[in-house]
Amino acid sequence: MAELSFDPRIEDMTFKEASIELEQVVRALEGGDLELEDSLSYYTRGVELLKSLRERLASAEQRVQVLMGDADASTPTVDTTAAPSTSFIDE
Numbered sequence: 893m894a895e896l897s898f899d900p901r902i903e904d905m906t907f908k909e910a911s912i913e914l915e916q917v918v919r920a921l922e923g924g925d926l927e928l929e930d931s932l933s934y935y936t937r938g939v940e941l942l943k944s945l946r947e948r949l950a951s952a953e954q955r956v957q958v959l960m961g962d963a964d965a966s967t968p969t970v971d972t973t974a975a976p977s978t979s980f981i982d983e
Contacts, residue, residue: 898937902944910948914941 902910917938920926926934 898933902940905944907945907948910941910945914938914945917941 898913905913917934921931921934921938
């Protein structure tokens, strides 16, 4: 089995790169061909990658919520309480 070379700086990886590496780590661990020490190294790396990916997703979700809040705040609201009723149209 080919050894994975881990980039020690997860924060420099793109989300996609980190996702791909996590997938490779999981496959290697599921393969069952690793020595105990290598399994622990892979597992540790997987946990670090997963933590980074979750943090990035949470940050992206928070930014979307802020943007949606800004969009809602900048959309003018129209008071329709004084508008004439249209309930008679169906009568």
